Amino acid sequence: MKIALDVMGGDHAPQNPMGGVKLALESLPQLEKLFLVGVPEVIEREMQAQGIPAGPRLEIFPASQVVDMSDSGLDAVRKKKDSSISRAVDLVKEGTADAVVSAGHTGAAVTASLIKLRTLAHIERPAIASVMPSMTTPWLLIDAGANPDSLPEHLVQNALMGSAYARHVMGRSNPRVGLMSNGTEEEKGNSLCKETGKLLRTTPGINFIGNVEGHDLWDTPPDVVVCDGFTGNIILKTSEALAHALFGMIKEEIMSTTRTKIGGMLARPAFKRIHKKTSADESGGMPLLGLNGITIIAHGGASAYAMKNAIRMACDTISHQVNPHIEAALSQHLLIHAPA
Known part of the structure:
Protein backbone atom coordinates (compact mmCIF):
# COMPACT_ATOMS: atom_id res chain seq x y z
CA MET A 1 0.00 0.00 0.00
CA LYS A 2 1.27 3.43 -0.95
CA ILE A 3 0.17 6.46 1.07
CA ALA A 4 0.72 10.18 0.34
CA LEU A 5 1.13 12.14 3.58
CA ASP A 6 0.62 15.90 3.78
CA VAL A 7 3.60 16.58 6.06
CA MET A 8 2.93 20.35 6.21
CA GLY A 9 -0.71 20.01 7.34
CA GLY A 10 -1.82 20.31 10.96
CA ASP A 11 -1.38 22.43 14.07
CA HIS A 12 1.85 20.63 14.94
CA ALA A 13 3.37 20.09 11.51
CA PRO A 14 5.86 18.83 10.55
CA GLN A 15 6.71 17.32 13.96
CA ASN A 16 3.60 15.22 14.55
CA PRO A 17 3.05 14.02 10.97
CA MET A 18 6.68 12.89 10.88
CA GLY A 19 6.32 11.34 14.32
CA GLY A 20 3.41 9.39 12.86
CA VAL A 21 5.67 8.30 10.02
CA LYS A 22 8.21 6.90 12.48
CA LEU A 23 5.53 4.91 14.34
CA ALA A 24 3.91 3.72 11.10
CA LEU A 25 7.17 2.36 9.75
CA GLU A 26 7.61 0.40 12.97
CA SER A 27 4.06 -1.00 13.26
CA LEU A 28 2.50 -1.23 9.78
CA PRO A 29 4.25 -3.91 7.71
CA GLN A 30 1.55 -3.62 5.02
CA LEU A 31 2.78 -0.09 4.30
CA GLU A 32 4.86 -0.38 1.14
CA LYS A 33 5.69 3.29 0.67
CA LEU A 34 5.02 6.69 2.22
CA PHE A 35 5.27 9.74 0.01
CA LEU A 36 6.27 12.64 2.27
CA VAL A 37 4.74 15.68 0.59
CA GLY A 38 6.02 19.11 1.58
CA VAL A 39 9.04 21.40 1.63
CA PRO A 40 12.01 19.00 1.19
CA GLU A 41 14.48 20.79 3.47
CA VAL A 42 11.87 20.97 6.24
CA ILE A 43 11.10 17.25 5.89
CA GLU A 44 14.78 16.30 5.83
CA ARG A 45 15.49 18.40 8.92
CA GLU A 46 12.62 16.75 10.80
CA MET A 47 13.72 13.27 9.74
CA GLN A 48 17.15 13.99 11.18
CA ALA A 49 15.71 15.45 14.39
CA GLN A 50 13.52 12.39 15.00
CA GLY A 51 16.08 9.84 13.88
CA ILE A 52 14.05 8.61 10.91
CA PRO A 53 16.45 6.95 8.46
CA ALA A 54 15.98 7.26 4.71
CA GLY A 55 14.99 4.03 3.01
CA PRO A 56 12.98 2.44 0.20
CA ARG A 57 9.69 2.89 2.09
CA LEU A 58 10.07 6.68 2.16
CA GLU A 59 10.12 9.15 -0.70
CA ILE A 60 10.07 12.94 -0.41
CA PHE A 61 7.74 14.61 -2.90
CA PRO A 62 8.32 18.38 -3.11
CA ALA A 63 5.63 21.02 -2.58
CA SER A 64 6.59 24.65 -2.09
CA GLN A 65 3.36 26.05 -0.58
CA VAL A 66 1.42 25.51 2.66
CA VAL A 67 -2.30 26.12 3.13
CA ASP A 68 -3.04 28.50 6.02
CA MET A 69 -6.12 28.12 8.22
CA SER A 70 -7.23 31.57 7.05
CA ASP A 71 -7.41 30.37 3.42
CA SER A 72 -10.76 29.31 2.02
CA GLY A 73 -10.91 25.76 0.71
CA LEU A 74 -11.46 26.87 -2.88
CA ASP A 75 -8.77 29.56 -2.80
CA ALA A 76 -6.34 27.09 -1.29
CA VAL A 77 -6.74 24.86 -4.34
CA ARG A 78 -6.93 27.57 -6.99
CA LYS A 79 -4.26 29.96 -5.71
CA LYS A 80 -1.87 27.49 -4.08
CA LYS A 81 -1.52 24.86 -6.75
CA ASP A 82 1.83 23.72 -5.34
CA SER A 83 0.55 23.26 -1.79
CA SER A 84 1.31 20.04 0.07
CA ILE A 85 -2.35 18.96 0.17
CA SER A 86 -2.86 19.60 -3.56
CA ARG A 87 0.28 17.69 -4.51
CA ALA A 88 -0.62 14.83 -2.17
CA VAL A 89 -4.04 14.49 -3.80
CA ASP A 90 -2.38 14.65 -7.23
CA LEU A 91 -0.42 11.51 -6.35
CA VAL A 92 -3.69 9.66 -5.76
CA LYS A 93 -5.24 11.08 -8.92
CA GLU A 94 -2.27 9.86 -10.97
CA GLY A 95 -2.40 6.41 -9.38
CA THR A 96 1.04 6.81 -7.80
CA ALA A 97 -0.45 6.61 -4.30
CA ASP A 98 -3.48 4.62 -3.09
CA ALA A 99 -4.62 7.18 -0.50
CA VAL A 100 -3.85 10.60 0.95
CA VAL A 101 -3.69 11.49 4.66
CA SER A 102 -3.80 15.07 5.94
CA ALA A 103 -4.27 16.81 9.29
CA GLY A 104 -4.34 20.20 7.62
CA HIS A 105 -7.11 22.55 6.52
CA THR A 106 -10.24 20.33 6.26
CA GLY A 107 -11.89 22.58 3.69
CA ALA A 108 -8.80 22.47 1.49
CA ALA A 109 -8.55 18.68 1.80
CA VAL A 110 -12.23 18.23 0.90
CA THR A 111 -12.10 20.73 -1.97
CA ALA A 112 -8.85 19.42 -3.44
CA SER A 113 -10.11 15.84 -3.23
CA LEU A 114 -13.47 16.70 -4.78
CA ILE A 115 -12.01 18.75 -7.65
CA LYS A 116 -9.14 16.41 -8.47
CA LEU A 117 -10.56 12.96 -7.70
CA ARG A 118 -14.23 13.61 -8.45
CA THR A 119 -17.03 11.63 -6.87
CA LEU A 120 -18.05 8.06 -7.53
CA ALA A 121 -20.84 7.62 -10.06
CA HIS A 122 -24.24 8.70 -8.68
CA ILE A 123 -22.71 10.39 -5.60
CA GLU A 124 -23.31 14.13 -5.65
CA ARG A 125 -21.22 15.08 -2.62
CA PRO A 126 -18.66 13.23 -0.52
CA ALA A 127 -19.18 12.95 3.24
CA ILE A 128 -16.86 12.61 6.22
CA ALA A 129 -17.44 9.44 8.25
CA SER A 130 -16.33 9.35 11.89
CA VAL A 131 -16.32 6.28 14.15
CA MET A 132 -17.71 7.33 17.54
CA ALA A 280 -9.99 10.47 18.89
CA ASP A 281 -6.33 9.48 18.63
CA GLU A 282 -7.34 5.81 18.47
CA SER A 283 -9.08 6.15 15.10
CA GLY A 284 -6.63 8.81 13.99
CA GLY A 285 -8.57 10.04 11.01
CA MET A 286 -11.88 10.07 9.18
CA PRO A 287 -12.45 8.77 5.64
CA LEU A 288 -14.01 11.14 3.12
CA LEU A 289 -16.45 8.70 1.52
CA GLY A 290 -17.86 8.98 -1.98
CA LEU A 291 -14.70 9.93 -3.86
CA ASN A 292 -13.02 8.20 -6.76
CA GLY A 293 -10.04 7.73 -4.46
CA ILE A 294 -9.27 7.62 -0.74
CA THR A 295 -8.76 10.67 1.46
CA ILE A 296 -8.29 10.39 5.23
CA ILE A 297 -8.78 13.58 7.24
CA ALA A 298 -6.99 13.70 10.60
CA HIS A 299 -7.64 16.21 13.38
CA GLY A 300 -5.67 19.44 13.17
CA GLY A 301 -4.17 18.85 16.59
CA ALA A 302 -3.45 15.17 15.94
CA SER A 303 -0.58 13.66 17.92
CA ALA A 304 2.11 11.50 16.37
CA TYR A 305 0.18 8.45 17.62
CA ALA A 306 -3.00 9.75 15.96
CA MET A 307 -1.15 10.35 12.69
CA LYS A 308 0.10 6.77 12.77
CA ASN A 309 -3.47 5.59 13.23
CA ALA A 310 -4.67 7.84 10.39
CA ILE A 311 -2.13 6.11 8.14
CA ARG A 312 -3.39 2.75 9.45
CA MET A 313 -6.97 3.79 8.66
CA ALA A 314 -5.89 4.57 5.09
CA CYS A 315 -4.45 1.07 4.83
CA ASP A 316 -7.64 -0.45 6.27
CA THR A 317 -9.84 1.51 3.84
CA ILE A 318 -7.75 0.24 0.94
CA SER A 319 -7.70 -3.38 2.11
CA HIS A 320 -11.45 -3.49 2.76
CA GLN A 321 -12.14 -2.13 -0.76
CA VAL A 322 -14.61 0.41 0.59
CA ASN A 323 -15.16 2.22 -2.72
CA PRO A 324 -16.12 -0.91 -4.71
CA HIS A 325 -18.56 -1.81 -1.92
CA ILE A 326 -20.12 1.68 -2.05
CA GLU A 327 -20.43 1.42 -5.83
CA ALA A 328 -22.10 -1.98 -5.49
CA ALA A 329 -24.58 -0.59 -2.97
CA LEU A 330 -25.38 2.33 -5.25
CA SER A 331 -25.81 0.04 -8.26
CA GLN A 332 -28.24 -2.12 -6.31
CA HIS A 333 -30.12 0.98 -5.16
CA LEU A 334 -30.40 2.31 -8.72
CA LEU A 335 -31.41 -1.10 -10.07
CA ILE A 336 -34.27 -1.31 -7.58
CA HIS A 337 -35.40 2.22 -8.44
CA ALA A 338 -35.06 1.80 -12.22
CA PRO A 339 -38.34 2.37 -14.10
CA ALA A 340 -40.08 -0.82 -15.25
Whole structure:
Protein backbone atom coordinates (compact mmCIF):
# COMPACT_ATOMS: atom_id res chain seq x y z
CA MET A 1 0.00 0.00 0.00
CA LYS A 2 1.27 3.43 -0.95
CA ILE A 3 0.17 6.46 1.07
CA ALA A 4 0.72 10.18 0.34
CA LEU A 5 1.13 12.14 3.58
CA ASP A 6 0.62 15.90 3.78
CA VAL A 7 3.60 16.58 6.06
CA MET A 8 2.93 20.35 6.21
CA GLY A 9 -0.71 20.01 7.34
CA GLY A 10 -1.82 20.31 10.96
CA ASP A 11 -1.38 22.43 14.07
CA HIS A 12 1.85 20.63 14.94
CA ALA A 13 3.37 20.09 11.51
CA PRO A 14 5.86 18.83 10.55
CA GLN A 15 6.71 17.32 13.96
CA ASN A 16 3.60 15.22 14.55
CA PRO A 17 3.05 14.02 10.97
CA MET A 18 6.68 12.89 10.88
CA GLY A 19 6.32 11.34 14.32
CA GLY A 20 3.41 9.39 12.86
CA VAL A 21 5.67 8.30 10.02
CA LYS A 22 8.21 6.90 12.48
CA LEU A 23 5.53 4.91 14.34
CA ALA A 24 3.91 3.72 11.10
CA LEU A 25 7.17 2.36 9.75
CA GLU A 26 7.61 0.40 12.97
CA SER A 27 4.06 -1.00 13.26
CA LEU A 28 2.50 -1.23 9.78
CA PRO A 29 4.25 -3.91 7.71
CA GLN A 30 1.55 -3.62 5.02
CA LEU A 31 2.78 -0.09 4.30
CA GLU A 32 4.86 -0.38 1.14
CA LYS A 33 5.69 3.29 0.67
CA LEU A 34 5.02 6.69 2.22
CA PHE A 35 5.27 9.74 0.01
CA LEU A 36 6.27 12.64 2.27
CA VAL A 37 4.74 15.68 0.59
CA GLY A 38 6.02 19.11 1.58
CA VAL A 39 9.04 21.40 1.63
CA PRO A 40 12.01 19.00 1.19
CA GLU A 41 14.48 20.79 3.47
CA VAL A 42 11.87 20.97 6.24
CA ILE A 43 11.10 17.25 5.89
CA GLU A 44 14.78 16.30 5.83
CA ARG A 45 15.49 18.40 8.92
CA GLU A 46 12.62 16.75 10.80
CA MET A 47 13.72 13.27 9.74
CA GLN A 48 17.15 13.99 11.18
CA ALA A 49 15.71 15.45 14.39
CA GLN A 50 13.52 12.39 15.00
CA GLY A 51 16.08 9.84 13.88
CA ILE A 52 14.05 8.61 10.91
CA PRO A 53 16.45 6.95 8.46
CA ALA A 54 15.98 7.26 4.71
CA GLY A 55 14.99 4.03 3.01
CA PRO A 56 12.98 2.44 0.20
CA ARG A 57 9.69 2.89 2.09
CA LEU A 58 10.07 6.68 2.16
CA GLU A 59 10.12 9.15 -0.70
CA ILE A 60 10.07 12.94 -0.41
CA PHE A 61 7.74 14.61 -2.90
CA PRO A 62 8.32 18.38 -3.11
CA ALA A 63 5.63 21.02 -2.58
CA SER A 64 6.59 24.65 -2.09
CA GLN A 65 3.36 26.05 -0.58
CA VAL A 66 1.42 25.51 2.66
CA VAL A 67 -2.30 26.12 3.13
CA ASP A 68 -3.04 28.50 6.02
CA MET A 69 -6.12 28.12 8.22
CA SER A 70 -7.23 31.57 7.05
CA ASP A 71 -7.41 30.37 3.42
CA SER A 72 -10.76 29.31 2.02
CA GLY A 73 -10.91 25.76 0.71
CA LEU A 74 -11.46 26.87 -2.88
CA ASP A 75 -8.77 29.56 -2.80
CA ALA A 76 -6.34 27.09 -1.29
CA VAL A 77 -6.74 24.86 -4.34
CA ARG A 78 -6.93 27.57 -6.99
CA LYS A 79 -4.26 29.96 -5.71
CA LYS A 80 -1.87 27.49 -4.08
CA LYS A 81 -1.52 24.86 -6.75
CA ASP A 82 1.83 23.72 -5.34
CA SER A 83 0.55 23.26 -1.79
CA SER A 84 1.31 20.04 0.07
CA ILE A 85 -2.35 18.96 0.17
CA SER A 86 -2.86 19.60 -3.56
CA ARG A 87 0.28 17.69 -4.51
CA ALA A 88 -0.62 14.83 -2.17
CA VAL A 89 -4.04 14.49 -3.80
CA ASP A 90 -2.38 14.65 -7.23
CA LEU A 91 -0.42 11.51 -6.35
CA VAL A 92 -3.69 9.66 -5.76
CA LYS A 93 -5.24 11.08 -8.92
CA GLU A 94 -2.27 9.86 -10.97
CA GLY A 95 -2.40 6.41 -9.38
CA THR A 96 1.04 6.81 -7.80
CA ALA A 97 -0.45 6.61 -4.30
CA ASP A 98 -3.48 4.62 -3.09
CA ALA A 99 -4.62 7.18 -0.50
CA VAL A 100 -3.85 10.60 0.95
CA VAL A 101 -3.69 11.49 4.66
CA SER A 102 -3.80 15.07 5.94
CA ALA A 103 -4.27 16.81 9.29
CA GLY A 104 -4.34 20.20 7.62
CA HIS A 105 -7.11 22.55 6.52
CA THR A 106 -10.24 20.33 6.26
CA GLY A 107 -11.89 22.58 3.69
CA ALA A 108 -8.80 22.47 1.49
CA ALA A 109 -8.55 18.68 1.80
CA VAL A 110 -12.23 18.23 0.90
CA THR A 111 -12.10 20.73 -1.97
CA ALA A 112 -8.85 19.42 -3.44
CA SER A 113 -10.11 15.84 -3.23
CA LEU A 114 -13.47 16.70 -4.78
CA ILE A 115 -12.01 18.75 -7.65
CA LYS A 116 -9.14 16.41 -8.47
CA LEU A 117 -10.56 12.96 -7.70
CA ARG A 118 -14.23 13.61 -8.45
CA THR A 119 -17.03 11.63 -6.87
CA LEU A 120 -18.05 8.06 -7.53
CA ALA A 121 -20.84 7.62 -10.06
CA HIS A 122 -24.24 8.70 -8.68
CA ILE A 123 -22.71 10.39 -5.60
CA GLU A 124 -23.31 14.13 -5.65
CA ARG A 125 -21.22 15.08 -2.62
CA PRO A 126 -18.66 13.23 -0.52
CA ALA A 127 -19.18 12.95 3.24
CA ILE A 128 -16.86 12.61 6.22
CA ALA A 129 -17.44 9.44 8.25
CA SER A 130 -16.33 9.35 11.89
CA VAL A 131 -16.32 6.28 14.15
CA MET A 132 -17.71 7.33 17.54
CA PRO A 133 -17.72 5.62 20.98
CA SER A 134 -20.70 4.69 23.16
CA MET A 135 -21.56 2.70 26.29
CA THR A 136 -22.24 -0.36 24.13
CA THR A 137 -20.64 -0.38 20.70
CA PRO A 138 -18.93 2.08 18.30
CA TRP A 139 -21.09 3.73 15.67
CA LEU A 140 -20.56 5.76 12.50
CA LEU A 141 -21.42 9.45 12.19
CA ILE A 142 -21.92 10.68 8.61
CA ASP A 143 -21.59 13.54 7.59
CA ALA A 144 -19.12 14.83 10.19
CA GLY A 145 -18.39 18.11 8.43
CA ALA A 146 -17.87 17.99 4.66
CA ASN A 147 -21.20 19.56 3.63
CA PRO A 148 -22.87 22.08 5.98
CA ASP A 149 -25.75 22.55 3.53
CA SER A 150 -27.29 19.31 2.30
CA LEU A 151 -30.40 18.16 0.47
CA PRO A 152 -32.48 15.12 1.49
CA GLU A 153 -31.03 13.18 -1.47
CA HIS A 154 -27.52 13.80 -0.15
CA LEU A 155 -28.44 12.34 3.23
CA VAL A 156 -29.87 9.23 1.54
CA GLN A 157 -26.52 8.84 -0.23
CA ASN A 158 -24.81 9.26 3.16
CA ALA A 159 -26.96 6.43 4.49
CA LEU A 160 -25.96 4.16 1.61
CA MET A 161 -22.26 4.98 1.98
CA GLY A 162 -22.37 4.70 5.76
CA SER A 163 -24.13 1.33 5.55
CA ALA A 164 -21.48 0.00 3.16
CA TYR A 165 -18.69 1.19 5.47
CA ALA A 166 -20.34 -0.23 8.60
CA ARG A 167 -20.92 -3.57 6.89
CA HIS A 168 -17.51 -4.11 5.33
CA VAL A 169 -15.15 -2.26 7.68
CA MET A 170 -16.95 -2.38 11.04
CA GLY A 171 -18.34 -5.88 10.53
CA ARG A 172 -22.07 -5.09 10.95
CA SER A 173 -24.03 -7.65 8.93
CA ASN A 174 -27.20 -5.55 8.55
CA PRO A 175 -26.32 -2.02 9.72
CA ARG A 176 -29.11 -0.14 11.47
CA VAL A 177 -29.40 3.45 10.23
CA GLY A 178 -30.81 6.29 12.31
CA LEU A 179 -31.56 9.88 11.31
CA MET A 180 -30.38 12.57 13.73
CA SER A 181 -33.28 14.65 14.99
CA ASN A 182 -34.67 16.36 18.10
CA GLY A 183 -37.18 13.59 18.72
CA THR A 184 -37.93 10.02 17.68
CA GLU A 185 -41.39 10.80 16.31
CA GLU A 186 -41.70 11.11 12.52
CA GLU A 187 -43.10 14.61 12.76
CA LYS A 188 -40.10 15.89 14.75
CA GLY A 189 -37.16 17.73 13.17
CA ASN A 190 -36.62 20.53 10.67
CA SER A 191 -37.71 20.36 7.05
CA LEU A 192 -34.49 18.63 5.98
CA CYS A 193 -34.97 15.94 8.62
CA LYS A 194 -38.64 15.37 7.76
CA GLU A 195 -38.04 15.10 4.01
CA THR A 196 -35.03 12.84 4.51
CA GLY A 197 -37.05 10.59 6.80
CA LYS A 198 -39.70 10.16 4.13
CA LEU A 199 -37.07 9.12 1.58
CA LEU A 200 -35.25 6.75 3.93
CA ARG A 201 -38.48 4.96 4.86
CA THR A 202 -39.05 4.10 1.21
CA THR A 203 -35.45 3.35 0.18
CA PRO A 204 -34.70 -0.38 -0.22
CA GLY A 205 -31.30 -1.56 0.92
CA ILE A 206 -31.20 0.68 4.00
CA ASN A 207 -32.15 -0.78 7.38
CA PHE A 208 -33.72 2.46 8.58
CA ILE A 209 -34.89 2.43 12.21
CA GLY A 210 -36.20 6.02 12.32
CA ASN A 211 -35.13 9.18 14.09
CA VAL A 212 -32.59 9.17 16.93
CA GLU A 213 -32.00 11.78 19.65
CA GLY A 214 -28.83 12.97 21.32
CA HIS A 215 -29.06 10.62 24.30
CA ASP A 216 -29.40 7.61 21.95
CA LEU A 217 -25.89 8.20 20.63
CA TRP A 218 -24.11 7.27 23.86
CA ASP A 219 -26.35 4.51 25.19
CA THR A 220 -27.67 2.17 22.48
CA PRO A 221 -26.89 3.88 19.17
CA PRO A 222 -27.68 2.50 15.72
CA ASP A 223 -24.72 1.43 13.61
CA VAL A 224 -24.95 4.53 11.40
CA VAL A 225 -26.26 8.00 12.28
CA VAL A 226 -27.05 10.22 9.30
CA CYS A 227 -27.11 14.02 9.34
CA ASP A 228 -25.91 17.07 7.42
CA GLY A 229 -22.32 18.21 7.86
CA PHE A 230 -23.27 21.22 9.98
CA THR A 231 -25.04 19.11 12.59
CA GLY A 232 -22.46 16.33 12.38
CA ASN A 233 -19.49 18.61 12.94
CA ILE A 234 -21.14 20.12 16.02
CA ILE A 235 -21.80 16.62 17.40
CA LEU A 236 -18.19 15.60 16.71
CA LYS A 237 -16.50 18.64 18.24
CA THR A 238 -18.87 18.88 21.20
CA SER A 239 -18.32 15.19 22.00
CA GLU A 240 -14.54 15.54 21.90
CA ALA A 241 -14.60 18.71 24.00
CA LEU A 242 -16.97 17.18 26.56
CA ALA A 243 -14.81 14.07 26.95
CA HIS A 244 -11.75 16.27 27.47
CA ALA A 245 -13.58 18.45 30.01
CA LEU A 246 -14.93 15.47 31.96
CA PHE A 247 -11.50 13.91 32.30
CA GLY A 248 -10.17 17.29 33.44
CA MET A 249 -12.89 17.66 36.08
CA ILE A 250 -12.42 14.09 37.30
CA LYS A 251 -8.66 14.62 37.61
CA GLU A 252 -9.18 17.87 39.53
CA GLU A 253 -11.53 16.18 42.01
CA ILE A 254 -9.24 13.17 42.45
CA MET A 255 -6.28 15.41 43.27
CA SER A 256 -8.26 17.45 45.81
CA THR A 257 -7.72 15.18 48.87
CA THR A 258 -5.33 12.48 49.99
CA ARG A 259 -8.15 9.92 50.15
CA THR A 260 -9.29 10.55 46.57
CA LYS A 261 -5.67 10.52 45.38
CA ILE A 262 -5.31 7.01 46.76
CA GLY A 263 -8.57 5.97 45.12
CA GLY A 264 -7.42 7.53 41.88
CA MET A 265 -4.22 5.51 41.97
CA LEU A 266 -6.23 2.31 42.38
CA ALA A 267 -8.63 3.29 39.57
CA ARG A 268 -5.90 4.41 37.15
CA PRO A 269 -6.12 1.28 34.92
CA ALA A 270 -9.87 1.82 34.51
CA PHE A 271 -9.37 5.49 33.62
CA LYS A 272 -6.77 4.51 31.01
CA ARG A 273 -9.20 2.03 29.42
CA ILE A 274 -11.96 4.64 29.27
CA HIS A 275 -9.57 7.20 27.81
CA LYS A 276 -8.56 4.72 25.13
CA LYS A 277 -12.22 4.09 24.22
CA THR A 278 -13.05 7.79 23.96
CA SER A 279 -9.85 9.24 22.48
CA ALA A 280 -9.99 10.47 18.89
CA ASP A 281 -6.33 9.48 18.63
CA GLU A 282 -7.34 5.81 18.47
CA SER A 283 -9.08 6.15 15.10
CA GLY A 284 -6.63 8.81 13.99
CA GLY A 285 -8.57 10.04 11.01
CA MET A 286 -11.88 10.07 9.18
CA PRO A 287 -12.45 8.77 5.64
CA LEU A 288 -14.01 11.14 3.12
CA LEU A 289 -16.45 8.70 1.52
CA GLY A 290 -17.86 8.98 -1.98
CA LEU A 291 -14.70 9.93 -3.86
CA ASN A 292 -13.02 8.20 -6.76
CA GLY A 293 -10.04 7.73 -4.46
CA ILE A 294 -9.27 7.62 -0.74
CA THR A 295 -8.76 10.67 1.46
CA ILE A 296 -8.29 10.39 5.23
CA ILE A 297 -8.78 13.58 7.24
CA ALA A 298 -6.99 13.70 10.60
CA HIS A 299 -7.64 16.21 13.38
CA GLY A 300 -5.67 19.44 13.17
CA GLY A 301 -4.17 18.85 16.59
CA ALA A 302 -3.45 15.17 15.94
CA SER A 303 -0.58 13.66 17.92
CA ALA A 304 2.11 11.50 16.37
CA TYR A 305 0.18 8.45 17.62
CA ALA A 306 -3.00 9.75 15.96
CA MET A 307 -1.15 10.35 12.69
CA LYS A 308 0.10 6.77 12.77
CA ASN A 309 -3.47 5.59 13.23
CA ALA A 310 -4.67 7.84 10.39
CA ILE A 311 -2.13 6.11 8.14
CA ARG A 312 -3.39 2.75 9.45
CA MET A 313 -6.97 3.79 8.66
CA ALA A 314 -5.89 4.57 5.09
CA CYS A 315 -4.45 1.07 4.83
CA ASP A 316 -7.64 -0.45 6.27
CA THR A 317 -9.84 1.51 3.84
CA ILE A 318 -7.75 0.24 0.94
CA SER A 319 -7.70 -3.38 2.11
CA HIS A 320 -11.45 -3.49 2.76
CA GLN A 321 -12.14 -2.13 -0.76
CA VAL A 322 -14.61 0.41 0.59
CA ASN A 323 -15.16 2.22 -2.72
CA PRO A 324 -16.12 -0.91 -4.71
CA HIS A 325 -18.56 -1.81 -1.92
CA ILE A 326 -20.12 1.68 -2.05
CA GLU A 327 -20.43 1.42 -5.83
CA ALA A 328 -22.10 -1.98 -5.49
CA ALA A 329 -24.58 -0.59 -2.97
CA LEU A 330 -25.38 2.33 -5.25
CA SER A 331 -25.81 0.04 -8.26
CA GLN A 332 -28.24 -2.12 -6.31
CA HIS A 333 -30.12 0.98 -5.16
CA LEU A 334 -30.40 2.31 -8.72
CA LEU A 335 -31.41 -1.10 -10.07
CA ILE A 336 -34.27 -1.31 -7.58
CA HIS A 337 -35.40 2.22 -8.44
CA ALA A 338 -35.06 1.80 -12.22
CA PRO A 339 -38.34 2.37 -14.10
CA ALA A 340 -40.08 -0.82 -15.25
